[in-house]
Amino acid sequence: DLTSYEVAPVAVETAVQNAFNGRPELQLATNAIEQSEMPLRFAKSKRLPQLDLQARYGFQGFAGDVNGAAAGVPLPPGFPPPVQQTYGESVDDFFTGQGADNYRIQGLFSVPIPNTTGRKQVASREFELRRNQTSRARLEQQIILEVRAATRTLLAASQGIEAAERRRLAAEEQLRAERIRLEHCESTPFEVLQREEDLVEAESQK
Secondary structure (H helix, E strand, O other), X not given: OOOOOOOOOOOHHHHHHHHHHHOXXXXXXXXXXHHHHHHHHHHHHOOOOEEEEEXXXXXXXXXXXXXXXXXXXXXXXXXXXXXXXXXXXXXXXXHOOOOXXXXXXXXXXXXXOOOHHXXXXXXXXXXXXXXXXXHHHHHHHHHHHHHHHHHHHHHHHHHHHHHHHHHHHHHHHHHHHHHHHHHOOOOOHHXXXXXXXXXXXXXXXX
């Protein structure tokens, strides 16, 4: 018995979208593009002016003999009085929090001129990104061509099945007519066998 067959319509755009969603190599190409965007942003940031800030806080110990030349000189407001202590005493003051507070804030602003390395890195990253985007676009075109080719093949196969069915029906009708002619002595058994072979061939082709 011949299996039943129904021609199912194929929407090419829907099939292409399903292929885009189900093809792992397309997802890998998308991931490659995303991975290329991060180095590009980093390379562009290195072309910009840079500002570095540092802040430090600590204690500063005092040691040594009093400066005799400064004796009797009035000290500025907030300036610690002269001390006369050893290095060990100064270290002890440092670790016990008795040393003088020491604050330090430092800023460094730099402008890259001409920053040839940064511009070359940006150009290299942009080229890599465009290459990945081109690869993905080429892959999309390849998938579209494959889906369209498969659709045409499916359509041609469906039309071939329909043509084979029409041929089988025609062979079956010719066999029926030939048998009627044989009953009325207008044909021969050989002609009937010939029509039977044509029908078997048509069924086999379908």
